[in-house]
Amino acid sequence: MKNNTRRGFMGKAFGAVAAVGAIGSLVAMKKTWDPLPSVKAAGFTTLDMSVYQENKLAVEKWRGKPIFVLKKTAAMVADQTEIQSVRDIVVDGAHYMVSIGLCTHLGCIPSYNANDKDFLCACHGGKFDYAGEVTKVPPPRGLDIPPFKIEGNTLVLGEKGPEYMKMKETGVTL
Numbered sequence: 001m002k003n004n005t006r007r008g009f010m011g012k013a014f015g016a017v018a019a020v021g022a023i024g025s026l027v028a029m030k031k032t033w034d035p036l037p038s039v040k041a042a043g044f045t046t047l048d049m050s051v052y053q054e055n056k057l058a059v060e061k062w063r064g065k066p067i068f069v070l071k072k073t074a075a076m077v078a079d080q081t082e083i084q085s086v087r088d089i090v091v092d093g094a095h096y097m098v099s100i101g102l103c104t105h106l107g108c109i110p111s112y113n114a115n116d117k118d119f120l121c122a123c124h125g126g127k128f129d130y131a132g133e134v135t136k137v138p139p140p141r142g143l144d145i146p147p148f149k150i151e152g153n154t155l156v157l158g159e160k161g162p163e164y165m166k167m168k169e170t171g172v173t174l
């Protein structure tokens with residue numbers, strides 16, 4: 001009887017240890033399956049739009065791609081045609097051209113000339129204006145605009161806000 005009681009106690013003790021071990025293993029496995037916090041955040045790039053200077057191209061990064069950010073001067077905004085201005089991203093009253101910095105022809109990175117206020121793709125001579133529209137072929141379309149969401153004074157690349165969705169629906173960007 002005594003032995004049985006002892007065996008019963010030992011059995012329960014082993015059972016408890018095994019259960020704790022199993023839970024520990026499950027927690028460890030879940031940690032392995034969960035993406036790292038840095039990976040979760042990797043799809044998004046948050047830009048503080050207050051740091052950019054007018055007519056000075058900044059090149060940021062989103063998902064490994066170069067992102068052009070060009071803050072327009074008041075004159076640039078005033079000179080724009082309707083086709084150019086629909087590409088503007090307006091944050092806190094300032095107008096920006098934000099686009100994926102890859103030529104839509106074969107993917108070279110165009111360079112910005114602040115004097116002429118246009119982009120030249122050296123690979124095949126394609127040109128884009130300061131709004132990102134094509135002014136000289138072979139690029140088949142303007143620079144693509146990445147998914148974005150305006151949040152106060154910041155732009156979150158990788159999220160699809162209403163302004164971006166409108167651009168998609170109206171064919172301003174692919």
Ligand code: FES
Nearest residue numbers: 103105106121126
């Ligand atoms: S890759 Fe830009 S013009 Fe060909």
